[in-house]
Amino acid sequence: MRTAYRVETVRRAERELMARLPEGALMQRAAAGLAAACADLLGRVYGRRVALLVGSGDNGGDALYAGARLARRGAGVTAVLLAPGRAHAGGLAALRRAGGRTVAPEGAEGVLRGADLVLDGIVGIGGKSGLRPDAAALAAVVADARAAVVAVDLPSGVDADTGEVHGSAVRADLTVTFGTHKPGLLVDPAREYAGSVRLVDIGLGEVLPAGPELTALQHADVAALLPVPGGASDKYRRGVVGIAAGSARYPGAAVLAVAGALRGGAGAVRYVGPAGDAVIARFPGTLVSDRGPRQAGRVQAWVVGPGAGDDAKTVAEVLTADVPVLIDADGLRLADADAVRARKAPTLMTPHAGEAAALLGVAREEVEGARLRCVRELAARYRATVLLKGSTTLVADAGGEGAVRVNATGTAWLATAGSGDVLSGLAGSLLAAGLDALDAGSAGAYLHGLAGRFAADGAPVGAHEVAGAIQQAWRSVGE
Numbered sequence: 001m002r003t004a005y006r007v008e009t010v011r012r013a014e015r016e017l018m019a020r021l022p023e024g025a026l027m028q029r030a031a032a033g034l035a036a037a038c039a040d041l042l043g044r045v046y047g048r049r050v051a052l053l054v055g056s057g058d059n060g061g062d063a064l065y066a067g068a069r070l071a072r073r074g075a076g077v078t079a080v081l082l083a084p085g086r087a088h089a090g091g092l093a094a095l096r097r098a099g100g101r102t103v104a105p106e107g108a109e110g111v112l113r114g115a116d117l118v119l120d121g122i123v124g125i126g127g128k129s130g131l132r133p134d135a136a137a138l139a140a141v142v143a144d145a146r147a148a149v150v151a152v153d154l155p156s157g158v159d160a161d162t163g164e165v166h167g168s169a170v171r172a173d174l175t176v177t178f179g180t181h182k183p184g185l186l187v188d189p190a191r192e193y194a195g196s197v198r199l200v201d202i203g204l205g206e207v208l209p210a211g212p213e214l215t216a217l218q219h220a221d222v223a224a225l226l227p228v229p230g231g232a233s234d235k236y237r238r239g240v241v242g243i244a245a246g247s248a249r250y251p252g253a254a255v256l257a258v259a260g261a262l263r264g265g266a267g268a269v270r271y272v273g274p275a276g277d278a279v280i281a282r283f284p285g286t287l288v289s290d291r292g293p294r295q296a297g298r299v300q301a302w303v304v305g306p307g308a309g310d311d312a313k314t315v316a317e318v319l320t321a322d323v324p325v326l327i328d329a330d331g332l333r334l335a336d337a338d339a340v341r342a343r344k345a346p347t348l349m350t351p352h353a354g355e356a357a358a359l360l361g362v363a364r365e366e367v368e369g370a371r372l373r374c375v376r377e378l379a380a381r382y383r384a385t386v387l388l389k390g391s392t393t394l395v396a397d398a399g400g401e402g403a404v405r406v407n408a409t410g411t412a413w414l415a416t417a418g419s420g421d422v423l424s425g426l427a428g429s430l431l432a433a434g435l436d437a438l439d440a441g442s443a444g445a446y447l448h449g450l451a452g453r454f455a456a457d458g459a460p461v462g463a464h465e466v467a468g469a470i471q472q473a474w475r476s477v478g479e
C-alpha cells in the first residue's frame, strides 16, 4: 500500500527523527537521493549545465546541497537565489566550495534557457499556495526552456495537502519527494504538475503514525482482495449481483454494466429492467427478470442507475434493500438523499465530476479543482462511500473521515461513453463477492484502469473492449 501524509504529520515525524540524528543529517539524506535521481535523469553528469531555483527555506537547501554534489561530479551548476540574503547558508557554502556560482533572479533568464536540467527548490511543504510573482516569472521561463525539470519534494506552487493548484506552479518532469508521498503528488490537478514521482527514503517511515491522508492500492494489495472460488464454492456462495440498469432509450448501459459484473467475481448476475433481451443476446448466462428488484430473487449486492433514464421507482426500491447498493449515473440524480442516509447496509456512490457537482450544488470546475475536499464532503453528506471518477479516482469511506483511497491506474482513453457503466458492474460484483465498499470501489477502479490500459494500448477504445480486458487486468495483478 502506498501512503501519503499531510504536512503537519510530516513535520511532526521529521522533528521526532531529527531529535535522534546529528544536525543536518536528514537534509544530507534528501540531497543525496535528489542528486542521484538527477544523475540518473541526465545519464552523464560531467559537463552538463544545471540551474537551481533556490527559495528561502529548507527546500532551497536541499537543492543547494544536491547542486554541490552534481558540481563535484563535473556539472556546471548555477543557483538562482530568489531571496539572496535568506538562502540556506550551509547549502550555499557547500555549493560555492564545489565550484558552483550564484545569480540574482534578474540575471537568470540566460542561465535557465541554457540549462540541461533545472532543480525547482523554490518551496516545498512550507509553501503557501500559488507562486509569488517573482517565482512565477521564473517558472514561466523554465516552462518555455528546453531543460528537464526536477521538483524538489513538491512542484513549487501546488498545495501539498489537497492537490489543489491556486495560481501558477512549476511543471516538473520528475518530482523527488522525501520520506513519504504528499497528497498533492497523487491527486489531480497537482499530480499533473509533478511528472513522475520518485520517493527517497530518509528514515521517516519508522516515525510516521498510522493515519495517512491517502492510501493507494498496489498490485499485491488488490490481489489479496480479489475473491477466488474455493472447492466448496457454488454460484450462490460466490455472490449474486443484481443489476437494475438500462432503459428503452439506453439499453446499452445495461449490457455494459452486466459485462463488467460478469468479470467482477460474483457467481451470478441477475438483471432487472427493460433491456433483458439485449442483455441475454450478448450474455446468455445472465439471470433476467422482468419483475422489479424486490421480486427478482436474492442478491448479495445491487447496482442501480446506469442508463436508468427517469425510473425513480426502481432506484427507490433498490435503496430499501438490506444489502450493499452501488448507485451510479442517473441513479445519483434520482436517489433521495434521506433514503440513502437512512440505509443500514453499505452504499457506494460513483459520480464523475459533473454528477458530483450536481449533488453538491457547485460548478463542475470546483469539483475538478478540489477533488479531495469534494469527495470527503459527499461521503459526509450522504453517509455513504463515494467514488469520484476521473483521471485520478478517489474513494472516501462513509462519513468522509478516514484515509481516502486514490487510484491512478487509468488512462485518458477511458474517457469514452459507457466505460463508467462497466466500472459500476465490476465494483458491484466485488461488493456481492463480499468486499466492503471502500475495497470494492478502489479494487474495482484499479482493475478498470488497468483494463482500460490493456484494451486501449495507445489507441481509441470502446467500453465493451474495456470490459473484455478485465480478465487480463485481473490476471496481471496476481503475477
Ligand SMILES: NC(=O)C1=CN([C@@H]2O[C@H](COP(=O)(O)OP(=O)(O)OC[C@H]3O[C@@H](n4cnc5c(N)ncnc54)[C@H](O)[C@@H]3O)[C@@H](O)[C@H]2O)[C@@H](O)CC1
Pocket (backbone or CB within 6 Å): 014, 015, 018, 026, 027, 028, 030, 055, 056, 057, 058, 059, 060, 062, 122, 123, 124, 125, 126, 127, 128, 129, 130, 131, 132, 135, 152, 153, 154, 157, 178, 202
Ligand atoms: N524538515 C526536515 O526535516 C526536512 C526538510 N526537507 C526539506 O525542507 C522543506 C521544507 O522546508 P521549509 O519548512 O523551510 O519550507 P519551504 O522551503 O518549503 O518554504 C518556506 C519558504 O518559502 C517561502 N514561500 C512560502 N510560500 C511561497 C510562495 N507561494 N512563493 C514563493 N515563496 C514562498 C517562505 O517565505 C519561506 O521562507 C521540505 O519540503 C523539504 O524539501 C528535507 O531537507 C528533508 C528534511
Ligand SMILES: Nc1ncnc2c1ncn2[C@@H]1O[C@H](COP(=O)(O)OP(=O)(O)O)[C@@H](O)[C@H]1O
Pocket (backbone or CB within 6 Å): 329, 352, 389, 390, 391, 392, 393, 410, 411, 412, 413, 414, 415, 416, 417, 418, 419, 420, 421, 422, 423, 448
Ligand atoms: N482523463 C482520464 N484519465 C483516466 N481515467 C479517466 C479519465 N477520464 C475518465 N476516466 C475514467 O473513465 C470512466 C468514465 O466514466 P463515466 O464518466 O461515468 O462515463 P460514462 O457515464 O460514459 O460511462 C471512469 O472510470 C473514469 O474514472
Ligand SMILES: [K+]
Pocket (backbone or CB within 6 Å): 059, 120, 121, 122, 123, 124, 151, 152, 153, 154, 155, 156
Ligand atoms: K519544490
